[in-house]
Amino acid sequence: MGNEVYFFGTCIVDLVYPKAGFAGIQILQREGIEVIYPSGQTCCGQPAFNSGYRTEALKVARSQIKCFPKNIPIIIPSGSCAGMIKYHWRDLFEGESDFESAMSVAERVYEFTEFLVDKLDIMLTDLGEPTQIAIHTSCSSRNEMRVDDKIELLVSKLSKVEVLEQERKSECCGFGGTFAIKQADISGSMVKDKTNAIKATNASCVISQECGCLMNIGGALEKQNSQIKTQHIAQFLWDRTNATS
Amino acid sequence: MLSFFGIELMQQVKPLKFRIDDALSNEQLHTNFRSAMSYLIKKRRNQFPDKEDLKNSRNTSSSIRSNSLAKLPELLIKLEENLEKNNIKVHWAETDEEANNIIYQILKEANAKTVVKGKSMVTEEIELNEFLDNKGIEILETDLGEFLVQLANEKPSHIVMPAIHKSRKEISRVFADHFPEFPYTENVDLITQQARKILRDRFRLADAGISGVNFAVAETGTLCLVENEGNGRMCTTAPPLHIAVTGIEKVVENLSDVPTLLNILTKSATGQEITTYFNMISSPRKNDEKDGPLSMHVVLLDNGRSKIHQNHDMQETLKCIRCGTCINHCPVYTQLGGHAYGTVYPGPIGITLEPQQKGITELGDLTSLCTLCGACGEVCPVQIPLPRLINKLRSETIEGDYMEQFIEGVRSKRKPIESFIWQIWKYIYSHSLLYSIFIKIATTFSFLSPKKIGKWSRYRVTPKPSRHSLKDLARQAGIKNE
Numbered sequence: 001m002g003n004e005v006y007f008f009g010t011c012i013v014d015l016v017y018p019k020a021g022f023a024g025i026q027i028l029q030r031e032g033i034e035v036i037y038p039s040g041q042t043c044c045g046q047p048a049f050n051s052g053y054r055t056e057a058l059k060v061a062r063s064q065i066k067c068f069p070k071n072i073p074i075i076i077p078s079g080s081c082a083g084m085i086k087y088h089w090r091d092l093f094e095g096e097s098d099f100e101s102a103m104s105v106a107e108r109v110y111e112f113t114e115f116l117v118d119k120l121d122i123m124l125t126d127l128g129e130p131t132q133i134a135i136h137t138s139c140s141s142r143n144e145m146r147v148d149d150k151i152e153l154l155v156s157k158l159s160k161v162e163v164l165e166q167e168r169k170s171e172c173c174g175f176g177g178t179f180a181i182k183q184a185d186i187s188g189s190m191v192k193d194k195t196n197a198i199k200a201t202n203a204s205c206v207i208s209q210e211c212g213c214l215m216n217i218g219g220a221l222e223k224q225n226s227q228i229k230t231q232h233i234a235q236f237l238w239d240r241t242n243a244t245s
Numbered sequence: 246m247l248s249f250f251g252i253e254l255m256q257q258v259k260p261l262k263f264r265i266d267d268a269l270s271n272e273q274l275h276t277n278f279r280s281a282m283s284y285l286i287k288k289r290r291n292q293f294p295d296k297e298d299l300k301n302s303r304n305t306s307s308s309i310r311s312n313s314l315a316k317l318p319e320l321l322i323k324l325e326e327n328l329e330k331n332n333i334k335v336h337w338a339e340t341d342e343e344a345n346n347i348i349y350q351i352l353k354e355a356n357a358k359t360v361v362k363g364k365s366m367v368t369e370e371i372e373l374n375e376f377l378d379n380k381g382i383e384i385l386e387t388d389l390g391e392f393l394v395q396l397a398n399e400k401p402s403h404i405v406m407p408a409i410h411k412s413r414k415e416i417s418r419v420f421a422d423h424f425p426e427f428p429y430t431e432n433v434d435l436i437t438q439q440a441r442k443i444l445r446d447r448f449r450l451a452d453a454g455i456s457g458v459n460f461a462v463a464e465t466g467t468l469c470l471v472e473n474e475g476n477g478r479m480c481t482t483a484p485p486l487h488i489a490v491t492g493i494e495k496v497v498e499n500l501s502d503v504p505t506l507l508n509i510l511t512k513s514a515t516g517q518e519i520t521t522y523f524n525m526i527s528s529p530r531k532n533d534e535k536d537g538p539l540s541m542h543v544v545l546l547d548n549g550r551s552k553i554h555q556n557h558d559m560q561e562t563l564k565c566i567r568c569g570t571c572i573n574h575c576p577v578y579t580q581l582g583g584h585a586y587g588t589v590y591p592g593p594i595g596i597t598l599e600p601q602q603k604g605i606t607e608l609g610d611l612t613s614l615c616t617l618c619g620a621c622g623e624v625c626p627v628q629i630p631l632p633r634l635i636n637k638l639r640s641e642t643i644e645g646d647y648m649e650q651f652i653e654g655v656r657s658k659r660k661p662i663e664s665f666i667w668q669i670w671k672y673i674y675s676h677s678l679l680y681s682i683f684i685k686i687a688t689t690f691s692f693l694s695p696k697k698i699g700k701w702s703r704y705r706v707t708p709k710p711s712r713h714s715l716k717d718l719a720r721q722a723g724i725k726n727e
Binding site: 017 | 640688705713725
C-alpha cells in the first residue's frame with residue numbers, strides 16, 4: 001500500500017498493442033510501484049461517445065467503475081482514454097445516480113507519461129544505439145490532458161536519442177476514432193500529409209502517447225512501404241532502458 | 246449589379262459525399278488552403294507572444310460575450326432604445342425571408358436601384374444578393390474578396406477571407422475576363438488598384454449602402470464595423486441610405502467592452518494588431534454635418550438564434566464573434582476548403598451552428614466532419630468549447646431527446662446497421678466475461694482477422710489482433726488483478 005496503482009490498459013492496447021501496455025507496467029514496477037491490472041476492465045467508452053452513441057458509452061463506462069475501488073492512482077497509457085475518463089465522464093454521467101462514484105474514478109486518472117514525470121520524477125539511463133526519432137504529440141495529450149511536454153521531457157532524458165522536428169507537428173493525424181472509417185477519404189488525406197511530414201525528417205521511428213494515432217500513422221507508413229517504425233512511448237522507453245531487452 | 250456583370254444565379258449544390266470527393270481530388274485547392282491556413286496560423290501566433298496575456302484576454306473576452314448572452318433580451322431592448330434615440334430605425338426580423346423583405350421595402354421606399362455592400366456574413370446567411378437581384382435591384386459586393394467571389398459567381402469559402410480558395414492566377418483570370426479594358430496582370434497590387442477604380446464610381450453613384458455589424462453596443466446605440474479596405478466606410482457614409490444587418494447575438498452591453506473584443510478579434514482573425522479601418526457608427530447625418538447617410542436602418546435578425554439561446558447546452562454557439570480562427574486551425578477544413586461544407590459558415594463554427602439553424606435532417610451529417618482534435622477549442626478567442634458542442638450535437642443526431650424542442654431532426658441520423666454494431670459492442674464491452682471470451686477468440690484466431698476494415702484499409706494496413714492480449718501477459722507475469 002502507498003505505492004500501489006491501477007493500470008488501465010485500454011481496449012486498443014489490450015487487443016493490438018499489448019506489449020506497449022506490458023512495457024508500461026514493467027517500467028512502473030521497476031520504479032518500485034506495485035501495479036494492479038484489474039481483470040474486469042474493458043474500455044472507457046470513448047469509441048461510442050465520440051460516435052454519438054452516448055447511451056452505449058455510458059453502459060460500458062459504468063461497468064468499469066467497480067474495477068477501481070481503492071483510492072489509488074489509475075495509470076492509462078493513452079491521452080484520449082485518460083481524457084475520456086477525466087473530463088468526458090462528467091458529461092456522460094451527468095444526472096446519473098452513480099455520478100459521484102464515476103467522478104471518484106475520474107479524479108484519480110493519470111496519463112502514463114504524466115505519472116512518470118510528475119509523480120515519479122523518473123531517472124532514465126539510455127542503453128540503446130544512437131537514433132533519430134520523431135514525436136507525434138497526440139491531440140488529446142496536448143489539448144485535453146495537456147501532457148504533450150511530458151513525452152518530450154522523457155525522451156530528452158535519453159542521451160542517445162535525437163528528436164527531429166516535423167512540420168505541423170501539432171496537427172491532427174486524421175484518426176479521430178470512427179472518423180477514420182466514416183470520413184475515410186478525408187482521414188486518408190490527413191494521414192498522408194502527416195506521414196509526408198514525418199518522412200521529410202528522416203526519422204527512423206515515430207513515437208507517441210497514443211496507440212490510436214500509431215495505428216493510423218503506422219498503418220499508413222506500412223501501406224506506403226516506408227521503413228519508419230512506430231512505437232508507443234512506454235515500449236520505446238522500456239526497450240532503451242532495460243538491460244536485458 | 247449581378248446582371249450588370251452578366252452573372253447567372255448560383256447553381257445547385259451536390260450532396261456532401263460528392264462535394265468531399267471533389268475537394269479531395271482537387272490538388273490546387275489543397276495547395277491553396279494548406280498554404281493559406283499555415284500563413285494565417287503563423288500570423289495569429291505572432292500576435293500572441295505571451296501565453297499568459299492570451300489566456301487573460303480570452304478569459305475577459307469570453308466573459309463579455311457570456312454576459313451579452315446572459316442578458317440578451319434586456320440588452321436588445323436597450324439597444325433598440327438607444328439606436329432609436331440616435332435616429333437609427335430598428336427592424337426586427339425573425340426569419341431570413343422577413344429580413345430580406347424588410348430590406349427590400351426600405352430600398353423600395355427610398356426608390357433605391359443600386360446598392361453597394363460591405364462584407365457581411367449575415368447577408369450571405371439570408372441570401373440577400375439573390376433576393377434583391379430577383380427584385381431587380383443591383384447589389385455589388387465591395388470587399389475585394391467578396392467582389393471576386395461575386396464576379397466568379399461563387400460563394401465565399403471562408404467567413405473572413407471569402408476568396409481564399411482562389412490562387413493568384415485564378416483571380417487574375419476572373420478579373421481579365423470581366424474587365425478586358427485593363428491589361429492582364431498577376432500583380433496583386435495592380436489588381437487591387439483596378440478594383441479600386443471600378444468600385445469608386447459605384448460608391449459615388451449607389452442609392453444605398455448595406456453593411457454588417459461586428460458589435461452593437463447597447464449602452465450607446467453604436468454599431469461597430471471592422472474592416473481593412475475602407476469599403477465598409479464608403480458603403481456606410483457615401484450613399485444617402487445605410488442599412489446595417491446583424492444577428493441579435495452581436496449585442497454587447499457597454500462601450501468599454503469593445504476594445505477588448507476588437508483587439509482579440511483582429512489578432513485572431515487575420516493576425517493583425519488592428520485593422521486598417523474601425524468604424525463606430527452612431528447616427529445618420531446630423532443637421533450641421535456635411536456627409537454621412539441621410540437615413541439609417543438596422544435589421545436585427547433572429548433566424549434561429551433565440552432557439553439556440555434557449556438551448557442551455559448549445560447556447561455558447563452564440564458567443565462567436567466570427568473571427569474564423571477555428572476554421573483556420575481546423576485540419577478537416579484545411580483538407581476540404583469551405584465549399585465542400587455547402588453552408589454559409591464552414592469549419593468548426595459552421596458544423597456547430599448550421600445544423601442548429603437549418604435542422605439535423607438537412608445538415609446533421611456535417612457533425613461527422615470533425616476528428617475532435619480540439620484545435621478549434623484551443624484558439625477560440627471567446628472560449629467556445631467547440632469540440633464539446635460538436636460532439637454533443639453529433640449525439641443529438643443519433644439519440645437526443647430534450648433537444649427536440651430546439652433543433653429539428655433530432656435522432657434522424659440514426660442508422661439501423663450502425664446502431665446494431667454499437668449494441669453488440671455495448672453488450673460485449675460491458676460484460677467482462679463476454680469481453681474476455683471475445684478477446685480470447687480474437688487473439689487466438691488473429692490470423693483469421695479481416696484483411697480489410699472498410700475504407701480504412703484503402704490508406705493503411707489493417708491492424709491485427711496480437712497473439713496474446715495485455716490481460717494474458719499480465720496474468721502470465723503474475724500481476725495482481727484486483
